[in-house]
Amino acid sequence: MAIIPYLYYSDVASAQKFLGRAFGFQKHGPTNKDAHGKIKHSAMKFGKDLVMMGCPSAAYKNPRELGQPTQCLFINVAKVDEHFERAKKAGAKIIQEVGDTPFGQRRYGAEDPEGHQWFFGSQGKRGKRA
Numbered sequence: 001m002a003i004i005p006y007l008y009y010s011d012v013a014s015a016q017k018f019l020g021r022a023f024g025f026q027k028h029g030p031t032n033k034d035a036h037g038k039i040k041h042s043a044m045k046f047g048k049d050l051v052m053m054g055c056p057s058a059a060y061k062n063p064r065e066l067g068q069p070t071q072c073l074f075i076n077v078a079k080v081d082e083h084f085e086r087a088k089k090a091g092a093k094i095i096q097e098v099g100d101t102p103f104g105q106r107r108y109g110a111e112d113p114e115g116h117q118w119f120f121g122s123q124g125k126r127g128k129r130a
């Protein structure tokens with residue numbers, strides 16, 4: 001993987017729990033904590049792909065605190081409808097219902113608790129429920 005996203009979270013531990021429950025990410029590699037036990041750096045995997053995350057300085061404001069998104073990520077998944085149902089069941093804020101786009105993707109969008117936007121989808125019939 002040539003490009004690895006690095007997301008900032010005010011509460012990395014909570015973000016990891018949510019990303020695992022809602023989207024199927026799994027913790028990966030070592031976790032660095034500060035003297036108080038707060039996670040400062042960690043990583044998660046989705047299939048073979050990696051997302052790193054860390055907790056910046058106290059001056060940091062996440063997208064929810066800013067009142068607007070600052071980025072979004074798109075992740076290819078094989079079964080978009082099933083993934084969508086998992087995210088909804090886990091309480092993800094849905095920002096775009098699952099559906100087909102004019103350019104051939106089947107996708108949906110969700111926000112994590114700190115306001116980072118995630119889009120999951122696939123091309124053509126691969127993303128449709130059988």
